[in-house]
Amino acid sequence: MKPIIAPSILSANFAYLAKDIEMINNSEAEWIHIDIMDGVFVPNISFGFPVLKFVAELSEKPLDVHLMIVNPEKFVNEVKALGAHVMNVHYEACPHIHRVIQQIREAGMEPAVTINPGTPVSLLKDIIRDVYMVLIMSVNPGFGGQKFIEHSVDKVKELRALIEETGSKALIEVDGGVNKETGALLVEAGADVLVAGSAIFSAPDPRRMIVDLKNL
Numbered sequence: 001m002k003p004i005i006a007p008s009i010l011s012a013n014f015a016y017l018a019k020d021i022e023m024i025n026n027s028e029a030e031w032i033h034i035d036i037m038d039g040v041f042v043p044n045i046s047f048g049f050p051v052l053k054f055v056a057e058l059s060e061k062p063l064d065v066h067l068m069i070v071n072p073e074k075f076v077n078e079v080k081a082l083g084a085h086v087m088n089v090h091y092e093a094c095p096h097i098h099r100v101i102q103q104i105r106e107a108g109m110e111p112a113v114t115i116n117p118g119t120p121v122s123l124l125k126d127i128i129r130d131v132y133m134v135l136i137m138s139v140n141p142g143f144g145g146q147k148f149i150e151h152s153v154d155k156v157k158e159l160r161a162l163i164e165e166t167g168s169k170a171l172i173e174v175d176g177g178v179n180k181e182t183g184a185l186l187v188e189a190g191a192d193v194l195v196a197g198s199a200i201f202s203a204p205d206p207r208r209m210i211v212d213l214k215n216l
């Protein structure tokens, strides 16, 4: 199976965001990945809902919303109002992760749980059947353009084994430092969805890069 490609607009040119969204609309990418940061959970601030309202209006692809914020459950309605397909919350940001997953599902979105590089896959055992997707961070969240953490490949293999063992249908997504080289290792290890920011937006031909990532 070819991986789903989700370009991260964090690496887009914000002065010409409409142009970059148009590029994604006319590409083979399935989703658009949206990184929301609050300067508390991660040491950076990206963009908020007033900006994303316009992104959502322009996008013809489903939105994969990655919330790098504390108390993400406070924003279920705002994310829903964007028409998001997936609401991705960090395991580390939710003491009551099971309840948050239920809230996302009740709101009519697909729940995904993200784990940081320092969080083990084994912690997902009791929620793996309840999530649509697990996002494995292959960099520490907060910035685009960072170096891929190699150990993430082992985490994908471990998660694939957990999914098979439990009969879960969860997709495996990986985010951070994904390019043609690291993407190939991840697909081989069992990843279903590749998020890529700088690899796509700094490529001479971003749409070609999306095709190349799909064909890994």
Ligand SMILES: O=C(CO)[C@@H](O)[C@H](O)COP(=O)(O)O
Pocket: 008, 010, 011, 033, 035, 066, 068, 139, 140, 141, 142, 143, 144, 145, 146, 175, 176, 177, 178, 195, 196, 197, 198, 199
């Ligand atoms: O969530 C994040 C960063 O925290 C990502 O989605 C980045 O935007 C990916 O950027 P690259 O590592 O692909 O440049």
Ligand SMILES: [Co+2]
Pocket: 008, 033, 034, 035, 066, 175, 195
């Ligand atoms: Co992200």
